[in-house]
Amino acid sequence: MSERVDVELHRADVAELLAELADRPTEEVSIHRDALGRVLAHDVVAPGPLPRFRNSQMDGFAVRAADVASAAPGAPVTLPVAGDVAAAPGEPAPLEPGTAVRIMTGAPVPDGADAVIPVEDTDHVTFNGAGDTPATKVEVARRRAAGEFVREPGSDVAAGDVVLRAGTVLAPHHVAAAAACGIARLTVLVPVSVAVVSTGSELVPPDGEPGPGQIWDANGPALSAAVRAAGGRVGLRLTVPDDPETVRVGLERAAALCDLVLTTGGVSQGAYEVVKDALPEVTFRSVAMQPGGPQGFGRIAGTPVLAFPGNPVSAQVSFVVFLRDVLRRAGGLPPVERVRAVLDDAVVSPAGKRQLLRGRWVHDAGAQPRVAVVGGPGSHLVASMAAADVLIDVPAAATTLEPGAEVAAWPL
Ligand SMILES: Nc1nc2c(c(=O)[nH]1)N[C@H]1C(S)=C(S)[C@@H](COP(=O)(O)OP(=O)(O)OC[C@H]3O[C@@H](n4cnc5c(N)ncnc54)[C@H](O)[C@@H]3O)O[C@H]1N2
Numbered sequence: 001m002s003e004r005v006d007v008e009l010h011r012a013d014v015a016e017l018l019a020e021l022a023d024r025p026t027e028e029v030s031i032h033r034d035a036l037g038r039v040l041a042h043d044v045v046a047p048g049p050l051p052r053f054r055n056s057q058m059d060g061f062a063v064r065a066a067d068v069a070s071a072a073p074g075a076p077v078t079l080p081v082a083g084d085v086a087a088a089p090g091e092p093a094p095l096e097p098g099t100a101v102r103i104m105t106g107a108p109v110p111d112g113a114d115a116v117i118p119v120e121d122t123d124h125v126t127f128n129g130a131g132d133t134p135a136t137k138v139e140v141a142r143r144r145a146a147g148e149f150v151r152e153p154g155s156d157v158a159a160g161d162v163v164l165r166a167g168t169v170l171a172p173h174h175v176a177a178a179a180a181c182g183i184a185r186l187t188v189l190v191p192v193s194v195a196v197v198s199t200g201s202e203l204v205p206p207d208g209e210p211g212p213g214q215i216w217d218a219n220g221p222a223l224s225a226a227v228r229a230a231g232g233r234v235g236l237r238l239t240v241p242d243d244p245e246t247v248r249v250g251l252e253r254a255a256a257l258c259d260l261v262l263t264t265g266g267v268s269q270g271a272y273e274v275v276k277d278a279l280p281e282v283t284f285r286s287v288a289m290q291p292g293g294p295q296g297f298g299r300i301a302g303t304p305v306l307a308f309p310g311n312p313v314s315a316q317v318s319f320v321v322f323l324r325d326v327l328r329r330a331g332g333l334p335p336v337e338r339v340r341a342v343l344d345d346a347v348v349s350p351a352g353k354r355q356l357l358r359g360r361w362v363h364d365a366g367a368q369p370r371v372a373v374v375g376g377p378g379s380h381l382v383a384s385m386a387a388a389d390v391l392i393d394v395p396a397a398a399t400t401l402e403p404g405a406e407v408a409a410w411p412l
């Protein structure tokens with residue numbers, strides 16, 4: 001651990017190393033299964049208009065507005081009902097002047113009709129229970145202007161309009177717009193594929209039985225979840241023991257399969273720092289922060305690798321500070337902005353290191369967001385981390401901060 005570098009410098013180095021990840025390939029996905037949450041690669045253009053044809057906005061009677069121009073409550077206009085149009089396949093016959101057709105919401109409005117009288121404004125009042133009973137005449141008790149309750153073709157979308165913009169993170173309402181335009185497949189960005197490699201002979205999976213001296217692997221599941229939450233994909237999950245040969249073999253496999261290799265553990269000053277030993281071509285350095293001080297970055301077989309420390313809070317904080325925004329940007333998601341907030345508590349902090357304390361937002365009516373400290377600063381305190389929803393960024397120059405001090409806060 002030859003040098004101790006500033007957090008922002010290491011951030012910039014990591015961003016530069018991983019800049020190539022932003023060059024994303026694309027793939028087609030079905031709107032029925034895989035589109036949700038994916039990021040659109042291109043603008044989506046409507047192949048035709050929406051609505052596709054003139055149709056009724058109401059259950060009622062299609063008429064010529066001129067034929068009911070004198071209709072008023074107490075002075076209805078009576079028209080013969082010449083037919084019935086449902087929202088169903090087919091084209092209705094043109095409307096003869098001086099007649100009406102019963103029409104349902106979404107049904108094609110016949111040529112010759114230019115307004116729809118809602119059923120409530122007629123002597124039928126409602127169609128509920130009317131079934132297939134054909135109406136022979138209708139009394140219209142309210143006039144409607146030409147165009148009322150008629151949905152014109154293209155009034156929502158014209159052919160050639162952009163309905164969804166490149167970069168949209170697909171939500172249910174975007175799927176609806178694509179489906180309504182008859183677009184069943186969308187071209188989206190391929191997520192960054194990350195190999196998440198936990199190192200440590202002491203680790204057993206969370207569903208395993210730890211023996212003496214063993215612990216459950218928190219970092220593998222945590223970083224896998226973090227990768228997915230930042231729009232990435234876990235291309236490989238490995239846990240390797242503290243044996244440099246085995247670690248090397250695992251990391252070479254990971255490098256061959258994924259866009260990025262992410263390791264935890266084995267990067268500090270101990271006797272068994274296997275990641276350091278297995279990756280002589282990678283730069284290991286001490287970053288002036290706590291937690292998350294020991295860091296590695298470089299390439300293995302041409303693939304970028306980041307080596308995070310093994311302490312669980314250190315690994316999670318490292319992800320937030322160094323990798324989250326890089327992954328989000330590469331995958332087309334906006335970065336998570338840091339927020340200026342006011343401290344609720346007094347804090348002490350080591351000299352010369354930025355400290356990222358676990359905190360919670362304090363919700364009140366104040367003008368500026370406030371944060372309170374949760375738990376201690378130890379890098380092994382996973383429960384305090386779980387209770388936090390923000391990281392409080394105490395500057396390197398500060399050894400104490402009083403309540404009311406302004407700090408940067410990293411939303412979790
Ligand atoms: N003499 C020194 N000792 C340490 C220093 C130092 O500067 N000088 N730095 C400390 C700091 S800070 C950190 S952070 C850790 C980093 O250690 P490593 O990255 O080498 O990680 P390990 O030694 O493998 O493990 C540390 C700790 O975390 C536990 N661990 C590891 N992996 C997992 C996992 N996947 N899930 C849950 N817990 C994990 C491991 O059992 C250890 O308790 O070094 C300090 N020491």
Ligand code: MOO
Nearest residue numbers: 291292293314379
């Ligand atoms: O820098 Mo370490 O991550 O504090 O435990």
